[in-house]
Amino acid sequence: MSSNSIFIHMAGATAATHSNLTAAGNAVQGPIVVLKKKTKGPAGSFCVRRAGAPAPPPVGELGRTSSASDRTSKIFTKSKTTPTHRNLSNGATTGKKVTFSIQSSKPIISDPQENNAKPPTNVLSSKITPESSKKKEAKPCVKQILSPYKKQNIKVPFKNVNENAAATNSQSSEASSANHNFDGHRDDNSHSHANRTSQSSSKQSSFVSSLFAGNPKIPTLPKVDVSPIQEEVFSSDSFESLDINPVLVSHVNKLGYSSLTVVQQRGIPAILKGSDVLIKSQTGSGKTLTYALPIVNALFTRTPRVDRSAGVLALVVVPTRELALQTYRWLEDLCRACVSIVPGYLIGGEKKKSEKHRLRRGVNILVATPGRLQDHISTTECLKLSQVQFFVLDEADRMLEMGYEKAISGILEALVEAKLHGDEKRFLSKHEAVTIKDASKRRMADEEEEDSEQESNPSKKFKSNNSEAIAMMTNNSMKPKDGKAALQTIMLSATLTEEVQRLAGLSLHSPEVVDVSGDGNLDDLSAVTPGLLVHHYTLVPAKLRLVTLFAFILSKCMYGAHRKMLVFMATQDMVDYHTALLQTVLARYGRIEKKTPVKSEEEMQADQVLDFFDAKKKKKKPLAGEAKKADVEVDDEPLIHFMQLRGNMSQAERTNVFNQFRTASSGVLLSTDVAARGLDLPSVSWIVQFTGPTSVRDYVHRVGRTSRANTRGDALLVLAPSEAGFIEQLEKSKIALSEIKVEKILRAFILRPPKVDPEFVLPRSLQEGATKLQLQCEHLLLSDTTALSMATKAYMSFIRAYASYPRDMRQIFCYKALHLGHYAKSFGLRDAPSCLHAHQTYRAQAAHKLHQEKQVVRQKAQFKKVLAQKSGAQPKMATISEFDSGLDDITPSRSMGAPKKKPSVISLKSEKTKKLKKVSKSKAKVKSSA
Numbered sequence: 001m002s003s004n005s006i007f008i009h010m011a012g013a014t015a016a017t018h019s020n021l022t023a024a025g026n027a028v029q030g031p032i033v034v035l036k037k038k039t040k041g042p043a044g045s046f047c048v049r050r051a052g053a054p055a056p057p058p059v060g061e062l063g064r065t066s067s068a069s070d071r072t073s074k075i076f077t078k079s080k081t082t083p084t085h086r087n088l089s090n091g092a093t094t095g096k097k098v099t100f101s102i103q104s105s106k107p108i109i110s111d112p113q114e115n116n117a118k119p120p121t122n123v124l125s126s127k128i129t130p131e132s133s134k135k136k137e138a139k140p141c142v143k144q145i146l147s148p149y150k151k152q153n154i155k156v157p158f159k160n161v162n163e164n165a166a167a168t169n170s171q172s173s174e175a176s177s178a179n180h181n182f183d184g185h186r187d188d189n190s191h192s193h194a195n196r197t198s199q200s201s202s203k204q205s206s207f208v209s210s211l212f213a214g215n216p217k218i219p220t221l222p223k224v225d226v227s228p229i230q231e232e233v234f235s236s237d238s239f240e241s242l243d244i245n246p247v248l249v250s251h252v253n254k255l256g257y258s259s260l261t262v263v264q265q266r267g268i269p270a271i272l273k274g275s276d277v278l279i280k281s282q283t284g285s286g287k288t289l290t291y292a293l294p295i296v297n298a299l300f301t302r303t304p305r306v307d308r309s310a311g312v313l314a315l316v317v318v319p320t321r322e323l324a325l326q327t328y329r330w331l332e333d334l335c336r337a338c339v340s341i342v343p344g345y346l347i348g349g350e351k352k353k354s355e356k357h358r359l360r361r362g363v364n365i366l367v368a369t370p371g372r373l374q375d376h377i378s379t380t381e382c383l384k385l386s387q388v389q390f391f392v393l394d395e396a397d398r399m400l401e402m403g404y405e406k407a408i409s410g411i412l413e414a415l416v417e418a419k420l421h422g423d424e425k426r427f428l429s430k431h432e433a434v435t436i437k438d439a440s441k442r443r444m445a446d447e448e449e450e451d452s453e454q455e456s457n458p459s460k461k462f463k464s465n466n467s468e469a470i471a472m473m474t475n476n477s478m479k480p481k482d483g484k485a486a487l488q489t490i491m492l493s494a495t496l497t498e499e500v501q502r503l504a505g506l507s508l509h510s511p512e513v514v515d516v517s518g519d520g521n522l523d524d525l526s527a528v529t530p531g532l533l534v535h536h537y538t539l540v541p542a543k544l545r546l547v548t549l550f551a552f553i554l555s556k557c558m559y560g561a562h563r564k565m566l567v568f569m570a571t572q573d574m575v576d577y578h579t580a581l582l583q584t585v586l587a588r589y590g591r592i593e594k595k596t597p598v599k600s601e602e603e604m605q606a607d608q609v610l611d612f613f614d615a616k617k618k619k620k621k622p623l624a625g626e627a628k629k630a631d632v633e634v635d636d637e638p639l640i641h642f643m644q645l646r647g648n649m650s651q652a653e654r655t656n657v658f659n660q661f662r663t664a665s666s667g668v669l670l671s672t673d674v675a676a677r678g679l680d681l682p683s684v685s686w687i688v689q690f691t692g693p694t695s696v697r698d699y700v701h702r703v704g705r706t707s708r709a710n711t712r713g714d715a716l717l718v719l720a721p722s723e724a725g726f727i728e729q730l731e732k733s734k735i736a737l738s739e740i741k742v743e744k745i746l747r748a749f750i751l752r753p754p755k756v757d758p759e760f761v762l763p764r765s766l767q768e769g770a771t772k773l774q775l776q777c778e779h780l781l782l783s784d785t786t787a788l789s790m791a792t793k794a795y796m797s798f799i800r801a802y803a804s805y806p807r808d809m810r811q812i813f814c815y816k817a818l819h820l821g822h823y824a825k826s827f828g829l830r831d832a833p834s835c836l837h838a839h840q841t842y843r844a845q846a847a848h849k850l851h852q853e854k855q856v857v858r859q860k861a862q863f864k865k866v867l868a869q870k871s872g873a874q875p876k877m878a879t880i881s882e883f884d885s886g887l888d889d890i891t892p893s894r895s896m897g898a899p900k901k902k903p904s905v906i907s908l909k910s911e912k913t914k915k916l917k918k919v920s921k922s923k924a925k926v927k928s929s930a
């Protein structure tokens, strides 16, 4: 599609759309030719092209931008129907490639009074020079632009007017900011005020804020000497040194593993002994083989020979589906040495019927996600657990987090029940089930008080729910015999916690702890990450977040040698939106576009007729894909491949993306935390955390997707200046980070892309380059409702995720301190969506201010108290009570294990003490009177 074509979506034959069409026709100066009516879509879409020979696209930035927007159009026209919000939500949830609709990013404004076409102005084409900023003053303001339309009551394509105004404003602001200091520093008080002003003014005059002005100051963090904990990965021992069947050892060697990693050297003998084991070692150190090899060995050397009929002998529970598939593949590889042992898997999203069929045929080593396994336990009779000898909890600490602990407790209970009383007991007769239900109801009523306490403390809940199961486990029949337990439990993670140990203390029999880098004290908060992993962070003002991500991806995947990257984001909607945006804006950055020869009017009409007959010949309508292909020109291969992985994609898509990214030599995978645990993705060179993790533990697992098995890797953490406290937390956990200045990242914009379009004009400054891309995104959202809707959803989900950080992290990731307008900009939005109304921001900011003031008062009071104590004076009661009230904020939340408050007891106590005082007073009076 050449650059001077415009698509207009027809929403029925309304006067409004006709007026739009007329306006468009005017804008392109010439009669309108309806090239093609799209086959699908409620409104129908028409491609409008000016008849006659096209004017050559303007050379320079204007030309490039318009072609870029055309490219954008092409990608986004791949959508099946004319995009609506409904379409969007469907696409977003099914994981299908949601694409945005086509519209020219050029303003389609004509002067209705003169009925003359105005040459379309392009924001990006305007050069940022003092002259241009001077000229700007002569340009009409939004009101002036709108006034003729208002007079004649003509429906105005608002977004284009907005765009024009935006151009005017942004030109001036960018021009001014070009001479500014990079950060555009400003003090915090004026900051919120400016926000207010900008937001209110945006309502009046569509003010578009500059990227480089009004940003908070980037703090310079003090250099801290951190000595990270070093953990050796490989040992000097070979697999032959283990007490493992030689056939299996030679098979492992054939798979490419000759020497043992340290965790394997220490963990495998511990598991072979038969005792319960807790294993903690850094990410990518080979924990999977540590438990998989002894399990396969035990089944391999068992007599009689293990085959399908032996039932489930080992149960491996992992938190995510991809990890389950990966683990299954490991076991499948190992079991090639002994084909009678059958591994299998149960994961959500797969057909339960086929899983049942697999179970019925017989599986010996079963890998499963907790939810699906629990489902099968309660519904699938052919799932027999009585013979299970190994129970593995990979990523055990994750299993204790919300949503998992209940499932795990259910699984453990069923496992113990099956081992003690056989599988038949699991499916009781109806009568028995009702009786038990009644009994449990009664018991629940008795324990109501206890439950309310457990709710706030997951680990406690786990223990209590399992009390019966665990009691049974300690029963004589389950106790280890000859040093070997009837059920051997193995728990592993790179971040095993003290909580897991407590759980282990109840459910495991004197477990052996294999802590590769530590002394077995899991309470230690120090984090261990691979020695060859280099940690970086960058402090980026909210407004620059999007362009920083763009620049970083360009610098590593287009100009750099490290072309495989994993980007973590907080929510599924963020992943979905950013993938579509990156595919549109960045995948073909600076790339030559294949231009199809422009056909004459007659040729095109002939094409249409031929198309129609072709479709009729085949006696079917052209498929959606075919229609799309016809509409969209074949473009060059993208320079960067973007993929996405998130929980709400279909399982087939998830598996497909996972496999694709695993085998790819380059590409960028955007993902939620679904990819954070356990995944072994070869040769990923960069991990980018675009949103901060919820804990140091999550940080360790996210960055652990690179630098696996003693290879080199890098990680970048993108933080806002207000979130710099997280760096301190990481340093306390012995993770040393180095800063990459945001300016350095943005320098990618002034590099010439490979295979560049000859018309590509290299930005003269990084500010100009950043602004260009930002505006390109903003235009896309202004011209495409689907894109806008996706961006809004992503933004809203981000805000919601930010508000739900764990309590202990809220001081760093403080929702109330978020500058909603600036963050909206980082999603390509020109204003925070109306649903998060401005007054909410002000309320939140006011609350934050109040909180800060209270803190200052508290600190002053405390200071006074200390002074008073030093001077020997008694502290005033008011000071004490102020200090006490402050404790509410710093006591650990109940969900974090804080004891339940007992106000009634306290008040009773105080009543008692009052009475006692009264009695003693009256006694004293009596005495004195006597």
Ligand SMILES: Nc1ncnc2c1ncn2[C@@H]1O[C@H](COP(=O)(O)OP(=O)(O)OP(=O)(O)O)[C@@H](O)[C@H]1O
Pocket: 256, 257, 258, 259, 260, 261, 264, 281, 282, 283, 284, 285, 286, 287, 288, 289, 493, 494, 677, 678, 679, 680, 704, 708, 709
């Ligand atoms: N003995 C070995 N020799 C060489 N490479 C090994 C060995 N054992 C495992 N690996 C490789 O190390 C990588 C990481 O293994 P694995 O996934 O088991 O790590 P992990 O410790 O479970 O990591 P995470 O904590 O992230 O789950 C894999 O690519 C695997 O092929």
